[in-house]
Amino acid sequence: MQAKETLFADLVQGKAQQFQVPLYQRTYSWTEKQLRQLWSDILEQAELIERGEKANTHFLGSVVLAPSPQNDVTFARWLVVDGQQRLTTLSLALAAIRDHIRDASPRDAERIDEQYLINKWQTGSDHLRLLPTQADRPQFAAHVRGPLTEQAAGSGVGAAYSFFRRKLVEAADPAAPQDVFRIEQAITSRLTLVAVTADRGDNVHRIFESLNNTGRQLSQADLLRNYLFMKLPTRGEDIYETYWLPLQGSLSNEELEQLMWLQLVLDGDDRVRRQDLYAAQQHRFERGKATEEDIEGYIRELHRSAALFRRLLHPEEEPDTSVRAHLHRMNVWQAQVTYPALMLLLDRRERGALDSSDTARAMSYIESFLVRRMICRVPPNSLSRIFQAVPGQLPLDVPVADGLHQLLSADNRFWPSDDELRDKIRKAPFYQFGRPQQRKMVLRRLEESYEHPEPVDFAAAQLTIEHVMPQSPGDDWLRMLSEDVADGERAEDLHARLQHTLGNLTLTAVNSELSNHPFERKQGLLQGSHLEMNRRIAATERWGAKEILARADELADRAVALWPAPLRGVGRAERSRDWHLAHQVLAALPHGTWTSYGDLAAFLGSGAQAVGNHLAGTPGVANAHRVLTSEGRVSEGFRWPSEDEGGDVRSRLTTDGVRFTVAGSADPVQRLTADDLALLVAEDDDRTEGQVPAQRPPGGSQGEETRADRFFRQLAADDSPETVEAVRALFAHWEKLGGWIGHGAGQVTTSAFLMLGEAGAPGRGIWPMTLYPGGGRGGTAEVVFQYMAAREPFTDRALRTELLTRLNELEGVDIPEGKLDLRPNVRLSVLEQEHNRERLAGTLTWFRDRWEERGTA
Template structure:
């Protein structure tokens, strides 16, 4: 048996060979959680390569190999006893890179194939450098062999390949562009493996067990503390009691580790990673012989900065009211990424280099930078780099606040100017970007800008975001929108385009009463609001397109006054970013789904014609052929833009899993709406926060009415008595089976969650369905596949697919497989049928059984 450190490139390159996954191995099972962590590691290594750091590689894990019984002298074959998940994932990532560059650099694509993926002169299964289990083999082979139109979709293999295709499109983002060949180099030559090669007769399973026995690791803070105090033979006790123990008592271990990292960053190290904290600080101390006095000085400085750091974590401890207000807003925003810049400002103020008003002004630039980027939908993937670089890049020849303003205004920081802010507030779907607490804070700040003589105490009322024009608009609303719709736009298109824009959103504590009522009813309720913005909405005669856009313009001017602009604009980069977002979301379309030009335009805050022109003129855009007209037809103006494409578009769509109706239109059930597109680029975190928050607040009522009562009141206002009775029986049966019902505060109406797990324990609950009253269009049950993908045991795509299959047995339900990544719904009225009720009850019993047996499976 031999064990050695190696790289993926060294392992698979060279002469023709094959790595075979034994048939007894489990199938490929990595989910987006593991894929996301690997991608972050790959990008980190790519950045280190860019900086010239070639020493800090990333250890990926072990691979245990044994000679295959089919081994030949001229064609070595190895059994992959352990490590098939890693090898399969890296191979799929390389296949995605190959296909990403195939149109523009075909020679490089062929090189990737030859070096890592195939045995060029072999045929059949020997053609593949990696041969998965039989269950995964067809999908894997389809993605490795191509061509594109023959590839199978679905399954964990297809999901992983699509994940990397999507991430490669994101990596082209102008805010933080990544070179695709540097990504390839990081993947093949910077992720280290321990390859354990067994001889015939070795007990490879015992080797596997020993490699996977792990204990509780010491944190970076633990390692550095031990290192420091081992070098304090005479002063250790005094320093520990005077500085270290108070510091340790004031911060958690994680916070202490973060402070130690910030200490290095404030010293100008803009590349150090938290996981490398110990090694970096050790290297700093060991450059020369260091004395106990110097270590004491380091710990004393750490202790001093610990008090400043606590003010970032607990803004109420900041004595100056203007600085305290800024810190509170940034804390509400959950802006931990800005800590290097904030600590720099606190440190400089402590040294007397700027006063509190100047500190608050500098912090206002940080707040504006975050808020304007969120409103204008600038991706957040480079914020760590931006703020970690502040201490080392801050200009020294200007005052601190002015220097920070200047630094953040650089073109490559993408701080939106006033014109872009105005345009995005008018057109962008604000409700679908950022996190819910960030959206709420923006609206709160806009309300505060009215400077009402009796301002609202935002800490007390349970304000939520209300759509004035409802998300699900009834007939009266649609008749009004018909008056406003242009000749080329339907009322439905206008509704989709305007409903999530900032001009249509407000804050209220009575949104359950507002619900989906006509505007006249909403006016009466909004008139009595304590919020100035609501009284102004109530003062208008109607609420259509013109009123929403006029309010958007007013809010834009308030936003410009609240959040300072950069020193110079970002020019044409704004348009490039918008199209980059389009590329990302189109690349993310799951197998078996399509979207329309109008849906994509509403998601972007653009026009359908502009979207069509861009897609038609952009070569190599993944999945561009899956953007169709609203009727599900291929646009008359569609043309293949890449030399490698061509042929019949409908045949290509069929190969992509799109079904067609008898009149030749794509199946509307497979259409991905504007709301679905937004879900594709968000994780399950928003869904989980919503559900768990609802679960924790189940027992609360409002005005003497419990949330359960409110849910059924709203349901009864829109659905038949039979449907209401059926839903009551469904919830009762769920509780009898050991589940419980969580009722949400609701963003438009209330809701009911069919919960399992421990109430009030974030991260531990799970729910298969969320029920919503219909607000004029019939109540619905939302199947939360997106949430389930982050919860065991339903991280297994096969289990989610089984849930989908069981639901599709109900008459009237036909959820396409492509929506396993989303949150499709069906009408609650379908449950009036006896057969459907029984099938759903059996499905929910099966779901509970999967949950109950997850630890013993």
């Protein structure tokens, strides 16, 4: 047996060879959770390459190989006993890079193919450098060889390839562009593997067990603590009692590790990674030949800094009112990426370099930087790098607050100007970007800017974000919108464009029965609100496009005053960022789906004509042919961007899994709306706006309407008695299975969750669907594939696919596979049919059984 450290490039390139995954191995099973972690590691290595750093590579894991029985002298074949998930994933990532650059750099695309993916002169299955199990082989071969003619149901291979295609488009973001060839280099020459090569007769399974039999590792903080006190042979006990024990008592181990990392950053090391904390600090001590006095000084400084760090974690410990308010908002925003800058400000204040007033002013620049970028939809992926660099890059020749203002205003920081902020408040779908608590904080700050003499107690108020013009408009709303439409636009298009913009959003704690009713019925309720912004809405005679845009302009004036602008004279690339977002979401379109010019325009905050012009004039946009008219037809003005890519568009759409009706239109069931598009590029799953129940809901007190009562009252308002009784029976069946019904805390939109476990316990709570009353259009059941994908055992795409197949057995239900990562709706009225009720009951029993088996599989 031989074991050596190697790189992916050294392992797979060179002479013709093949790595064969044995048939008894499990199929490809990496989920998006593992893919996201790997992508983060790849980007980190690409950044280190850009800086010219050669020392820090990333250890990916082991690969155990054994000679294949089919091995021969001229063509080496290896069995992959362990490591097939890593090899398959890296191969798919390189296939995605090849396809990403194919149009712009065909020679490099061919080079990637021949170096890492194929054996050029071999035929048949030998053509592939990696040969997965039989179950994964057709999909893997199609992605390596192309073109993909059919996407297998539940294909993890296809999902991984699509993930990398999407991330490569995202990496081209002008706010933080990453060179694709550095990404390739990171994959092939910066991810290290331990390759264990067995001889014939070696017990490769025993080797596999030894490599994977690892215990709990010490944290970076544990390692550094042990090192520090080994360096204190004479003074350790006193220092431990005086400084370390109080330090350890005031912070958790994870918080202490973060403080140690921040200490390195504050000392000007803007390149240190948290996982390299121990090695970096040890190197500094060894290089400086640290004495016991030096070690003691370092621990004393940690002890001093801990009091400042606690103010970031617990803003109530900050004595100054203004600074405390800024720290509290940063806490609500979950802005841990800003900690290097915030710690620097608190440290400089404590050392006398600035007072509390200047500290608050500097923090206002940080808050504005975050808020303006969020409103203007600047991706947050570069924030960590920006703020980690602050201590080392802060100008020394100007006051601290002014220096921070100058630093954040630099060209490559993308701090939006007043003009861009105003434009995005008018046009951009604010509700679809950022996290729920961030959106709510923006609205709260805007409300506070009115300086009402009797301000709302936001800590006690149960406020949620409400769409004044509802997300599901009735006929009255559409008739009013039709008065404002421009030429060639429908009321539905205008609604899609404006519904999520800031001008149409407010904070309320009103009763939910008015959620979708005409504006006249909302006015009285809003007039009685304690919020000034709601009283202003209620004073308006109607609520159409003109009124929404007028309110957007009013809020923009307040936003400009609240959040300071960057320094002038900074060049920007706003429009290119908008189109980058379009490219990103089109690259993420699942197999078997399409969208319209209007849907894409509503998602971007743009116009349908502008979208069409851009796609027609921009070569290399992935899936541009899958943008159709609202009727599901190819636009008359559509042209392939290059001659090489020509061909019949409908045939290409069919290859992509898009179905066509008898009338020749793309199947409307497969269409992705603007809301669906927003879900495709969202990075987290906390978009339920506080509706997921954290625990079993308590019953109401005597005379008080419970959430369950309110849900059924709303359901009965516009669904038949048969549907209402079918839902009651569904809930009874679910409780008989051991589940429980949780109801969302939303005061406007009520909901019901079919829960298993406890929602508040990470990794334990799960729910297959959420039920909503219709608000005028009939109740729906939202199948939450998106959330299931992060919860065992439904991280397995094949299980989610089976759930989709079972649901589609219900008469009147047709969920396309392309929505397997979204949250498609099913009408509750289908439960009026007895055979549908029976099939759904069986499907929920199957779901429960799979969840209960998760720990024994």
